[in-house]
Amino acid sequence: MDAPASPPDVEVLRPHAEQQFAGELAALRATDDRPRPANWLLSPWAVVTYLLGGTVGEHLITPKYVGSRRLIEVAVATIATDRALLLLGVPGTAKSWVSEHLSAAISGSSTLLIQGTAGTAEETIRYGWNYARLLAEGPTEGALVPSPIMTAMRTGAIARVEELTRIPSDVQDALITVLSEKSLPVPELGTEVQARPGFNVIATANDRDRGVNELSAALRRRFNTVVLPLPAGVEEEVRIVAGRVADLGGSLDLPSATDAVAEIRRVVTVFRELRTGATEDGRTSLKVPSGSLSTAEAISVVIGGLALAAHFGDGILRAADVAGGIVGAVVKDPVADRIAWTEYLEAAVRPREEWRDFYRACREVTG
Incomplete structure (x- = not known):
């Protein structure tokens, strides 16, 4: 009924x-x-x-x-x-x-x-x-x-x-x-x-x-x-994630996601690279994890990060706030997915100077 x-x-x-x-x-x-x-x-x-x-x-x-x-x-x-x-x-x-x-x-x-x-x-x-x-x-x-x-x-x-x-x-x-x-x-x-x-x-x-x-x-x-296809490009997916995060965050009294676009883009980039099995520039091939790494999961990772930032940080979304959620989304199989994730950190994340904070945070969570 x-x-x-x-x-x-x-x-x-x-x-x-x-x-x-x-x-x-x-x-x-x-x-x-x-x-x-x-x-x-x-x-x-x-x-x-x-x-x-x-x-x-x-x-x-x-x-x-x-x-x-x-x-x-x-x-x-x-x-x-x-x-x-x-x-x-x-x-x-x-x-x-x-x-x-x-x-x-x-x-x-x-x-x-x-x-x-x-x-x-x-x-x-x-x-x-x-x-x-x-x-x-x-x-x-x-x-x-x-x-x-x-x-x-x-x-x-x-x-x-x-x-x-x-x-x-x-x-x-x-x-x-x-x-x-x-x-x-x-x-x-x-x-x-x-x-x-x-x-x-x-x-x-x-x-x-x-x-x-x-x-x-x-x-x-x-x-x-x-x-219904996955979002065609990074910017389109970032726009989707940012919009849904704003809606959900408002209902949960979480900090505004206005200043979180950089971290949202980073989460989206990680998910897209692992989904396609290659870095954005196409130069590095990657192992594809077993999970779907969907847009919906990216939204959940960002929402979880905002909750950490609100309750245990200064309210600003940072790399350390999203690292745990990303690892949890990627590593569904404790053996094969952990290998794929570790190789991704070393081959794709570590060489990026501007991602050093994210690399350290993920390494701390991954162990």
Whole structure:
């Protein structure tokens, strides 16, 4: 079911997109005069503007996603058709972030969510039962517990499925009838739920989960796949990390990241070099660690460093504050990754005069 919203006067650690950006969504709705699909709060054009940013009258719409406009346009156009949307990419490419903001802009709610795991059962996708009422009343409408997908079908809203390929294959296939027939049979009641206009599904999956629970051919045909790439360049990734750090840091009462751009750029550079297996200038080949070293992990490293600087330092982010987080992100395998990290320190970090403080800090943490 749709999760209850927190009272407006109660501060929460992580507001839903529709709560955090309610002002921007309201400004877009007030000025949006373009055609809207049935039960959409915004037109497809306004949804793309909400995701990528822009100016609407006197209102500034902040970018939620930094990347290809065409990719987002294809994603939004897909949702406006009868095909579901699958956002695919390596970890940390903002799949969940994009999914949440698309749902908030289109339906006004991002909370009709199924988190896929190896233990996800079929009733999580279809419906379940209140067993106390089931025993007392038998199968009745009152005893039925709708899934987020059933609720989305009834209300003409967007349902989200996170980590689709983590869900067992036989459970995944419960989506086939929903996506092809736009109906969900309830044989216990001798009835069915038929989707209202506006209903659709946005699913996410990681490239690295291929082979875990591959989608059946029948299910894959029901999705249009949009691959979200890693940021193209250093500056683009620095901009993404700095923006998210500013948002998260503000909610955690951490020091401003305004003066932390140099350290953010250094974290991003380390991650990009280890991801690609070569230094920025292409002169030195590097071993690639086993972890994904995603943009999301870079954000976590910087946030952790700001917390250290705030609580155990002078509030200014320095090399020593991010060193521990970087080592923890890189060294997932205590043997192979430690070798790769040590070689990176000696081959890429040590020769850089301006990185001496970072080299010493990392050496101290690495041991």
